[in-house]
Amino acid sequence: MPRLLVVHHSPTPLVRSLAEAVLAGARDDEITGVEVVEREALAATADDVLSADGYLLGTTANFGYMSGALKHFFDTIFLEAGGALTDDGSASGGSGGRRPFGLWVHGRYDTAGAVRSVQSIVGALPWQQSAPVLEVLGDVGAPERAAAYELGGTIAALLSE
Numbered sequence: 001m002p003r004l005l006v007v008h009h010s011p012t013p014l015v016r017s018l019a020e021a022v023l024a025g026a027r028d029d030e031i032t033g034v035e036v037v038e039r040e041a042l043a044a045t046a047d048d049v050l051s052a053d054g055y056l057l058g059t060t061a062n063f064g065y066m067s068g069a070l071k072h073f074f075d076t077i078f079l080e081a082g083g084a085l086t087d088d089g090s091a092s093g094g095s096g097g098r099r100p101f102g103l104w105v106h107g108r109y110d111t112a113g114a115v116r117s118v119q120s121i122v123g124a125l126p127w128q129q130s131a132p133v134l135e136v137l138g139d140v141g142a143p144e145r146a147a148a149y150e151l152g153g154t155i156a157a158l159l160s161e
Contacts, residue, residue: 001035002159005048006152008058009041009069014140015106019058021145022104025152026056033161041069046080054100054159055127056152061107061114074121082126100130102155104148111135130158 004026010016026036039048041059049055059070077083103118105111115133122129131154136144 001033002053002161003035003037003051004054004056004156004159005044005052006036006038006056006058007041007044007048007070007073008038008056009060009067010058011060011067015058015060017140017145018104018106018134018136018148021148022056022058022152025149025154026156028149028153028156031153031156031160034156034159036156041067041073044073044077046077049077049081052099054130054155056102056104056155057118057122058104059106059114059118061105061111064110064113066105066114066117070118078121078125083121083124085124097126098128099126100155100158101127102131102134102151103129104134104136104151106136106140108138111137131155 006023006026008019010019023036023038059066101122105114107114115135131151134147134151
């Protein structure tokens, strides 16, 4: 059965509501044959990544960058998960196929730097962005939760048997 790994850093109720909506979408009853595994960013391991067929990532935007917890996740799993850089230090796309991933980012004022930082690292992994990035500024209401639900469902449906 395909496995979808959801790795996130959700330190506030607002951000947690986005994570819950993403997870609910990934677990929608219409999507069958996908195991959804949730890990807090600081608890996720390379084994989690290697046993997954797709990924959903969630982070806060902190001072123009992803959360330290998500950065720690990447630092911990990068090489073991197939990350690769060229001789000049740029992303080479990794090896081992192109597994789908999606990303959601919550910020108070700006999410661009956080999105860019995640995409630059993921570009060196054997993953492929398979849905538009969900960028949420400020409060999280019904429209944002609906978009998060759709993101979770989209990536899970790509893995559905």
